Amino acid sequence: MDTPAIEISDMWFAYDGARVLDQVNLTLPAGDFLAVLGPNGGGKSTLLRLLLGLLKPGGGVIRVLGLPPGQAGGRIGFLPQFTEVSANFPITVLGAVQTGLVEPGLSCLRSPAKRRRERELALDALSRVGLAGHAERRLSDLSGGQRQRVFIARALVSRPELLLLDEPTASVDGRSRQELMQLLSDINHDMTIVMVSHDMSTVDGCVKSIACVNRTLHHHMDSRLTPLIFAQATGADLMAGCPVELLAHGTVPHRVVLDHGDPDCCGGRHSQDAARDDGAGEGEDGHA
Amino acid sequence: MLEALTFDFFRNALYAGLLASLICGVIGSLVVVNRVVFLAGGIAHASYGGVGLAFYFGLPVLPVTAGFSTLSAMAMAAVTLTSRERADTVIGVLWAAGMALGIILIDMTPGYNADLMSYLFGSILAVPDSDLWLMAVLCAAVLLLVALFSRGLLAMSFDADFARSRGVPVRFLHFLLMGMIALCVVMVIRVVGLILVIALLTIPPFIAERRAHSLPGMMLMAAVLSAVFCTVGLYLSYTLDLSCGATIIAVACVGFVTALAVPRRRVPEPPGGTDGPARAGHQSVEDGVA
Numbered sequence: 001m002d003t004p005a006i007e008i009s010d011m012w013f014a015y016d017g018a019r020v021l022d023q024v025n026l027t028l029p030a031g032d033f034l035a036v037l038g039p040n041g042g043g044k045s046t047l048l049r050l051l052l053g054l055l056k057p058g059g060g061v062i063r064v065l066g067l068p069p070g071q072a073g074g075r076i077g078f079l080p081q082f083t084e085v086s087a088n089f090p091i092t093v094l095g096a097v098q099t100g101l102v103e104p105g106l107s108c109l110r111s112p113a114k115r116r117r118e119r120e121l122a123l124d125a126l127s128r129v130g131l132a133g134h135a136e137r138r139l140s141d142l143s144g145g146q147r148q149r150v151f152i153a154r155a156l157v158s159r160p161e162l163l164l165l166d167e168p169t170a171s172v173d174g175r176s177r178q179e180l181m182q183l184l185s186d187i188n189h190d191m192t193i194v195m196v197s198h199d200m201s202t203v204d205g206c207v208k209s210i211a212c213v214n215r216t217l218h219h220h221m222d223s224r225l226t227p228l229i230f231a232q233a234t235g236a237d238l239m240a241g242c243p244v245e246l247l248a249h250g251t252v253p254h255r256v257v258l259d260h261g262d263p264d265c266c267g268g269r270h271s272q273d274a275a276r277d278d279g280a281g282e283g284e285d286g287h288a
Numbered sequence: 289m290l291e292a293l294t295f296d297f298f299r300n301a302l303y304a305g306l307l308a309s310l311i312c313g314v315i316g317s318l319v320v321v322n323r324v325v326f327l328a329g330g331i332a333h334a335s336y337g338g339v340g341l342a343f344y345f346g347l348p349v350l351p352v353t354a355g356f357s358t359l360s361a362m363a364m365a366a367v368t369l370t371s372r373e374r375a376d377t378v379i380g381v382l383w384a385a386g387m388a389l390g391i392i393l394i395d396m397t398p399g400y401n402a403d404l405m406s407y408l409f410g411s412i413l414a415v416p417d418s419d420l421w422l423m424a425v426l427c428a429a430v431l432l433l434v435a436l437f438s439r440g441l442l443a444m445s446f447d448a449d450f451a452r453s454r455g456v457p458v459r460f461l462h463f464l465l466m467g468m469i470a471l472c473v474v475m476v477i478r479v480v481g482l483i484l485v486i487a488l489l490t491i492p493p494f495i496a497e498r499r500a501h502s503l504p505g506m507m508l509m510a511a512v513l514s515a516v517f518c519t520v521g522l523y524l525s526y527t528l529d530l531s532c533g534a535t536i537i538a539v540a541c542v543g544f545v546t547a548l549a550v551p552r553r554r555v556p557e558p559p560g561g562t563d564g565p566a567r568a569g570h571q572s573v574e575d576g577v578a
Contacts, residue, residue: 076453090505102454
């Protein structure tokens, strides 16, 4: 457990010559729960794909569980971005979870004993996400939130040490979102989690640290949202406006935003609320 | 029907239909779940270029067409892998170009009055024994390949990104799938024609996709369905004196509409979990952790 889950130093990546990620440095201790925030196109998903070894960095070093990306395959669980691709796919919940046990290469034939073992592992992962009774149902008959939990079970079924999640709460309604975050928080007792999200409301409570990715990466060791994080995460100019408006679209109350000491912002009312709740506006701490 | 079976040509037509059903049930299911119907159509049409080449240069038709289709399938596979957003356009171009090449080359071939119609609709009533054997071998090869790589194919079809992250050679499997589509299309077109190939590749798998609970289940269901469509279609075409290929397709379309109308049987949600994924969820999560 002493090896950091993720180590990145001076890493950059470019699509067609344009640097999407630059000067990325990150050391993530094992057991952490990192939320990766950032604007669309800021490089969040690219970072995840680099960690998985699906993309190769232009330069710099990446170590995942102490190994180069792509070599720790079986020890990483992955939840890809929610898509509709599988909406009609003829597969049971159990079958979907078992695809999480597919081994590298073209190995194909399994002994009956191995099949039984894989079935047990899959049932175990399903009960872990609270879907034990749903094993034989068709995946397409499940609700969006349930389906997302099936995919989390698929990521968990190989008993990984590191869980990489790409937008786990996208296309999931508010209540399922809370359940999901609770579930992830429980899972975090057993493994390191890295969660890419553009949804600020997921950050509240469960995560232990935050990384803002917008071409480069800022790692905040604290999980509190600060105006600086907002600015980095939304790609907004810190001085250009108040991020409260963005936040207010969600279900999260305004008060999670710390005061950022600009009396002109938001007609003063929001900043007063914020000021009452917590002290002065910090946010520089942990800033690489 | 029974009296029709006394004719060799009719028996051969039935065998050809059943073999085509098996091949199309398996490959068609992969085509439908991987959403490459357009690509399969492209391969099928472009293969006419191979027919033209074979006639123009006086080469044996089947190997040349198979080679040409495989090459065009690989080109399309490469395009779909590298630039997904441009893929449909490029497939459209190859689709038209292959077809045009075939027609022009056959125009330029002296003494051969090519019939595009038999390419489009096949000649299921004139299938020689040799073609039946070829189809049987192809069928066995396809089943073996699919069985051998079933896990990887399932993982790729279900979620290519995830499969790649698990170290499944998705690129190889993608090319393999395209190659299998090309070979099947070429072989089956010879027998039942272009239009019936597209129909058999899409209609039965589409009906099966909504009802099957696994990919092999879908393949089996699609193969059985298309066997039924072929048999009924052949029987009707015999008794009503209609074109075989078109009658089979008409039967398949009736089956398609019927399947849409008949509700699907669902496995009910387990008791107690009717709407509280929440409560059920937390309960077992806590159990799991404890």
